[in-house]
Amino acid sequence: MVNCCGLVSEKNVPVPLKSISVQLQVQDHVASVSSSLQYINEEDRPLEAVFVFPLPADAAVCHFSARIGEQEIVAEVQDKQSARDQYDDAVSSGQQAFLLEESDQSSDYSSSVGSTSCVRVSFFRPASAAGVPEVSSASVVPYTLSLSVEVRSSDRISRLESSCPLDPLEFLDAQHTHATVNLSAGHRFDKDVELLLYYENTHQPTAVVEAGAAAAQSGSLMGDPALMISLYPEFPADVMSSLASQGEFIFVVDRSGSMGCEMHHGKDAQKRIESARDTLLLLLKSLPMGCYFNIYGFGSRFESFFPQSVVYSEDAMEEALRRVKSMNADMGGTEILRPLKHIYSQPCYTDHPRQLFVFTDGEVWNTKEVLDLVKSQVFSHRCFSFGIGEGASTALVTGMAREGSGHAQFITGTDRMQPKVMQSLRFALQPAVDNISVDWTVPEGVTVEMLSPPISALFQGQRALIYAQIKGQSSGETEGAVTVKYRLKDQPATNQLQFTLFITYETNRAEVMLTIHWLAARSVIRSLELQDRAGGAAGVENIRSRIVELSVQAGVSSVHTAFIGVNKDSRQTVKGPLLQRRVLTERLKQRPVAYGAPAKMSRRAAPLGCSSLGSRRCAATKAMQVDTEPCIRKRSMMVASASASHRAEPELQKDPLLQLVSLQKAVGCWELNAALAGVFGKTEDEVTNHRPAQVDGSVWATVLALIWLYSYKLDQQVEWQFVAMKAASWICSQKPGGLSQCVCDGNLLLGSQLTEDTLGI
Secondary structure: EEEEEEOOOOOEEEEEEEEEEEEEEEOOEEEEEEEEEOOOOOOOOOOEEEEEEEOOOOEEEEEEEEEOOOOEEEEEEEEHHHHHHHHHHHHHOOOOOEEEEEEEOOOEEEOOOOOOOOEEEEHHHHHHHOOOEOOOOOOOOOOEEEEEEEEEEOOEEEEEEEEOOOOOOOOOOOOOOOOEEEOOOOOOOOOOEEEEEEEOOOOOOOOOOEEEOOOOOOOOOOOOOOOEEOOOOOOOHHHHHOOOOOEEEEEEEOOHHHHHHHOOOOOOEEHHHHHHHHHHHHHHHHHHOOOOOEEEOOOOEEEOOOOOOOOOHHHHHHHHHHHHOOOOOOOOOOOOOHHHHHHOOOOOOOOEEEEEEEEEOOOOHHHHHHHHHHHOOOOEOOOOOOOOOOOHHHHHHHHHHHHHOOOOOEEEOOOOOHHHHHHHHHHHOOOEEEEEEEEOOOOOOEEEEEEOOOEEOOOOOOOOEEEEEEEEOEEEEEEEEEEEEEEEOOOEEEEEEEEEOOOOOOOOOOOOOOOOHHHHHHHHHHHHHHHHHHOOOOOHHHHHHHHHHHHHOOOOOOOOEEEEEEEOOOOOOOOOOOOOOOOOOOOOOOOOOOOOOOOOOEEEOOOOOOOOOOOOOOOOOOOOOOOOOOOOOOOOOOOHHHHOOOOOOOOOOHHHHHHHHHOOOOOOOOOHHHHHHOOOOOOOHHHHHOOOOOOOHHHHHHHHHHHHHHHHHHHHHHHHHHHHHHEEEEEEHHHOOOHHHHHEEEHHOOOOOOOHHHHOO
């Protein structure tokens, strides 16, 4: 099994790398990367090697070539089975050949490349994250890195910065929309290559038209002009400071056998399922009134608390808490695709953006299919994922958050789950842009066909790229317009963008890039692949044929095609026995880091050498760093015994904070009773006797709860912040008299000195 990337022999030994050369082009919001990797063949005979090239899920290969001796062979896209047959025939007859395939279950690419000295891979992706070369552990590495960057933008470029020394940025036009820069010579591989690109008009929507390929048939996607709209709404500070009261919150909890394992090996360690139950208690108590919610448990099968999401109320919350108490790690293996499909098959509620929280401690065999499914719903929901323990698949956890525009968290060692989950809840409660519409104004004879799926919601930090194909011919007019409308917290916004319908390429450009066309084709292919994976539907063969047709036409990869290259010009066959081996490759797993957070690169030999730029259109755009250290973890499975699965479950309230939270009502208040008094270390009579005469019992109890939280649990505020906000809001809605005296008496009872402002009332 191949556990490293780069060029690898059949014995899983990396072929020595000599140099890495990376050319990066950023066109508005799209990054095109071309990586050339030079290897030294130290074998004494020709031997089929395997080239492993991990890529982000949203990237696609558009070029692959290999130099064998002095001959460079450029691959072409073909139907996968045909490509495999052609490769086998070529190798069997002693010809030089190679085959590059996209994994069916991950975004990795692997290739059998023969006696190769240089490999060149080009790929493209939306410019929102970056992959950087791995770093060797040696103090002096035996290879070099060169990196050249070209930026073209419809917006003015402010500057470009890096964590590594760069040559001076050179602007090639007076408008500062075209620039080049190189990585300074002598990179020592002692730090990540990180690029930060700054634009001036961060949130201004843009519309960019790209001419079709001259050789492509008119009327086809590659032959017609393609248009890309970038939408990156601004979320003002006053909007973000207020939390949304709407939303549909779905909590999906792994209940496989391994969730019965302990969180860590220390003293008094909780079981993972117990920590999940405590976390669900906090989540349920923190939800706003009027939202929708549901809870799913999954393993080899899945079940939900309610047939569909229900309105958050006292009765619904209490029913959910009753069922949470009985949740056990008793559902077998880990199969998350079926519950996700079920969730996504249910319609969203109007004005209630869907927020998905996924908790898992394992890995799945069909990671790619899961990630593709999440990505297909990116504009109808947001996905927050949580990896529990060392066995959680980082490819799955970080991938779901990335494709669902959410946030990933890992809970390992002695980490507490609750604070990390509540941080993500704050993100989920922030307002979202909705009611998004796109309208076209084009001359007679011209039509615009949307290639992107509809967008129902956009969240802070999320950019939408919308692709369209311009069809037909205009008798005279050359200008068109697109009107983009959306709503943010009941405030409408309208942007109208002008664009030129038909353009020609600059004659001085040596190489014509069809990046927008490639991305548009990739978007259509991904949508078709999702339909294909759904299976059982009529016309599946037609869908696959369409995928292959579009993939071949555009020259971009898909799960049903492969890049095949055969040296047909060589008159000599490869000398010596060529050993053909089918080598299984496994996706490299990343270390547990929060998605979007900086992560130090692993230091290993045989680096991948693919570098791209993250250029989110924000005030300070930071390229995400990805740790590619292989962390192959085996899930620890535990089969619960019959006696354990039927034993009486302990109460959720294991500490005073959880006990206090468990006593809060859905509306945010507490009732005055002995259980609440016990949390304060008082008797019910003591608490009752100190109540001001003019203050209602529930108001008094709720004020005391707030005073206790701010006085004795301030270090855990991230866990109870929403509980406190609900309580303060409820108190204000009651408009009680004598509130100042109530706070004063509460301070006296609990030994505190807090003000009404501190409590938020």
